[in-house]
Amino acid sequence: MDVQIVLGSISDKEIAKKAVDVLKEFGVEYDVTVASAHRTPERVENVIKEAHEKGAKVFIAIAGLAAHLPGVVASKTVKPVIGVPVDSNLDGIDALLSIAQMPSGIPVACVGIGRGDNAALLACEIIATKDETIQEKLRKYRGRMAEKIEHDANALGL
Amino acid sequence: MDVQIVLGSISDKEIAKKAVDVLKEFGVEYDVTVASAHRTPERVENVIKEAHEKGAKVFIAIAGLAAHLPGVVASKTVKPVIGVPVDSNLDGIDALLSIAQMPSGIPVACVGIGRGDNAALLACEIIATKDETIQEKLRKYRGRMAEKIEHDANALGL
């Protein structure tokens, strides 16, 4: 298993799905579960421990409000942790700052508000640093995006 | 020991001192230490455990940036936790939101940015709910504040 996804709450499911869809498309193995940094601190520890045992290379933590989950995960692993802020309130600016503004020493890789897809792509890029197959898939993914935009341009009709 | 104060970083010392000064003035016993939610998660757990053993009734957690310390403490105790946001960046709005916007189920009592004094006064108020002596001291403290303001008014000279 390569990527461990953790949701702070089941209400973040829609954003987790965006990540899962990308990982499936890239054929990257993942585990996904719910564990709240505040309500289930021990569960978070267990999830991390088991993920380590299963060989997880990257963590994706999804959370809203005072979004401590990515930071809590990062405090207990030296694997890269990607944080996805969720818009539960204040348009998600609270979650964005709670994830991005980590103190010196414990990094979290923050992506955009609600960007489960980009979290998964970043995870793929990290795995691809030593996996040419995924790197190739990433290039093709970008090719398809470019084609999609060319198609949009033709369909614009303005 | 009644109040356990935890600083996320020794750079928050000045704000912790405001809290300590108030607690001394009220004769409330306290312990104060440094423990980072991100850099020393186990130390935080130990601090909480020992504080419980020493009979701590209230926790004060002081932190800046993605200020997870108060929330992390709150996730491991059912004692009241008071969070003090520190202005390390963005005028402290990142810390304020990281502390105030806790999710349902795990409350933190957030005071103003840099307000170590108010955190201590709130701790005293909590202890005073069953301690008439402290309650009386709180009333006198307010009396002195009022006198100070009357004195200021006379000294204004405008």
Next chain:
Amino acid sequence: MDVQIVLGSISDKEIAKKAVDVLKEFGVEYDVTVASAHRTPERVENVIKEAHEKGAKVFIAIAGLAAHLPGVVASKTVKPVIGVPVDSNLDGIDALLSIAQMPSGIPVACVGIGRGDNAALLACEIIATKDETIQEKLRKYRGRMAEKIEHDANALGL
């Protein structure tokens, strides 16, 4: 009566209900009423006075916009005052700052925007500092939350 809840406006009722539901669940006695800091300053004073007579240990004040109610209550009691910001405009950031940024000397315990539930839990934690029964109930409440999350994890289906 242990907890006095005050709403700045009847439009905050839904958030007050979240607090009431928690207090009922914990068997904590409460009073709840409407009193506006700006439109009925005298009524606020009377509510506080009567609450004191009924033995209130904690106040919960719920308000939006320039949310002065928690601060006004805090200025007239040395009991702990918990403030709940309401999102009436600007996503509630105006209310959050009006409650959290209290000046030196008069603390208010600010919880998250719309978090009536956490206000009540914090009130329970304060009361529980000398009431083992409530403390035990708090621990069980957390246990149920943890179970709920484990259940969510199993039901996730991603």
Next chain:
Amino acid sequence: MDVQIVLGSISDKEIAKKAVDVLKEFGVEYDVTVASAHRTPERVENVIKEAHEKGAKVFIAIAGLAAHLPGVVASKTVKPVIGVPVDSNLDGIDALLSIAQMPSGIPVACVGIGRGDNAALLACEIIATKDETIQEKLRKYRGRMAEKIEHDANALGL
């Protein structure tokens, strides 16, 4: 006496002086004192009562942070209340929102952050609605500002 100025704290003195200087220039009688909405709620009431007795037509309330003073004054008088937000923290946006975002029914006239001068000019404009002498002075004041700007233009040297 026409204008009652109230400072929430003696630290706001510099901004109060800007107001006083304008009122002196216009020959408008004023009283100025310190009274904190939170630390001395009774003193605020007394200041308002005495101001009414002295015939105050307008109130100017100056405060920072969770700046409740203007709203508290407004809740106890039907005279116009002008609020001046002070930059104590967060560049004064907390005070600005605490003053501007008053709920329906109790208006406060909010001026810019730190704008004691404009508060006094607005007070003069209010008094001038039935006082031709002050109105004439206001027009001359504007004439002098315009001359000052013409002079600045000539001195620009770019």
Next chain:
Amino acid sequence: MDVQIVLGSISDKEIAKKAVDVLKEFGVEYDVTVASAHRTPERVENVIKEAHEKGAKVFIAIAGLAAHLPGVVASKTVKPVIGVPVDSNLDGIDALLSIAQMPSGIPVACVGIGRGDNAALLACEIIATKDETIQEKLRKYRGRMAEKIEHDANALGL
């Protein structure tokens, strides 16, 4: 005619109606029209000139976005100008800052976002500084608000 209301756009009509309703209730004479600071600068000048001729004592200017209308009106009269920010975008914070942050010398009395009612009440308070009848009506209006809140308290049912 006592109060001249100006809308920056007909889309602000709903907020203007709140002001009109209050002025009608207080029996204060008003004129209301649309004039855009940016799209019809000359029309704004004419509206002000005619309002002066009709004896207007107070101006209320309602505008959203880069809300210059209140400031433009204030630059051409020494009568008190009340500005009402409208939420057209960014929750109205753009309009609030465009109105509240006037430079030294030209005051605008800013009320809350969308608060046409408070603008009218403030206008009444200004007129009432020399009109005992309106002052009495203001007191009664507050009495009715207080009764409404007492009624709400009884109807709360929590």
Next chain:
Amino acid sequence: MDVQIVLGSISDKEIAKKAVDVLKEFGVEYDVTVASAHRTPERVENVIKEAHEKGAKVFIAIAGLAAHLPGVVASKTVKPVIGVPVDSNLDGIDALLSIAQMPSGIPVACVGIGRGDNAALLACEIIATKDETIQEKLRKYRGRMAEKIEHDANALGL
């Protein structure tokens, strides 16, 4: 004369100088003066009228706080108006929003906070749409910037 620069206040001189320096470097003729939208509305009109007579093709308006100057200029000319927000308070976000958020129909070209240099470059780009000499100078200017950065890269020493 090609570019009319207007400062809302002589305190914006430093930012105007950045614009003037660029225009001198490009050999573009300019006029620069001070005129406040709020304090000298007639002066602003006269400045625009005279600028039209002198053949001005572009306006640059520099202002802080509730920065109405660019919008007021734009309301009285169909020449392109470039607005430069000044940081007088709130880090300049008030001025930025007051300039950028113009309503439909009257555009202002907003540049970055304090960016007098970019305002002048944009003015040159506008003039250059039919002036090959200036276009060539713009390309060379960019070439020099690129060389400067290459030089910086070599001097970095990390």
Next chain:
Amino acid sequence: MDVQIVLGSISDKEIAKKAVDVLKEFGVEYDVTVASAHRTPERVENVIKEAHEKGAKVFIAIAGLAAHLPGVVASKTVKPVIGVPVDSNLDGIDALLSIAQMPSGIPVACVGIGRGDNAALLACEIIATKDETIQEKLRKYRGRMAEKIEHDANALGL
């Protein structure tokens, strides 16, 4: 062809349409296409190159989120570039800052959030600096806006 419009995403179509409608009304020739700064950087370069060949005088770039498109276009042309921030998240403040806060040397003319119409009007103003016909059309357009507002004033019915 005079104006090249580029959308960062087909989801910005509605805002592009506002620009197109204005350009059609003014009889200004334009091209419109989709090209993403991030997903199709080469396509953006090609669009610019072809626009140059077709004689484009002004660029309009429309983008949301981390809206780099206007800046990327500006980095590759010395023609004036107008940026239109789109509200995809955070009410568009992210896009506004990403467009307005360009560094020294590469200007972008930022208009209001979602203001495709103003972008087109600004483009017309730029073209009109040497085209009396368009200038005349701009004056007439403003005349029609003024008439519309007069009509609104008569239809207000308050």
Next chain:
Amino acid sequence: MDVQIVLGSISDKEIAKKAVDVLKEFGVEYDVTVASAHRTPERVENVIKEAHEKGAKVFIAIAGLAAHLPGVVASKTVKPVIGVPVDSNLDGIDALLSIAQMPSGIPVACVGIGRGDNAALLACEIIATKDETIQEKLRKYRGRMAEKIEHDANALGL
């Protein structure tokens, strides 16, 4: 060479130094240069191309204001790109949003404002996903941080 660091401007040198110091400490090979996304778009392309040739596994891009550099780099590589926002203005919130809010498809890993150290640590974590030596060094680094905090706690003296 493992990590390519790019500064948008030589003024970001101090923050780059924090990254360099960490990479040196971990014995990770790096290249560091200056290249502006806006002022030298071709240089950025060349830097990326050469970095690819030298075997770069991760990019760190440091930029302020409308901080497009990380996004521009990300648009031209499928290697992980870490963005470091710099506080040049608005406390760095403009740069933070310009980096974090990347659109779907092109991820950037955003760290805290000014956090060059965390960018380098994240780069090490990414490299360490397949390098046990670096992973071990990361664990030791955390151990030293924990010791430092224990030492701080003992030295606190409150």
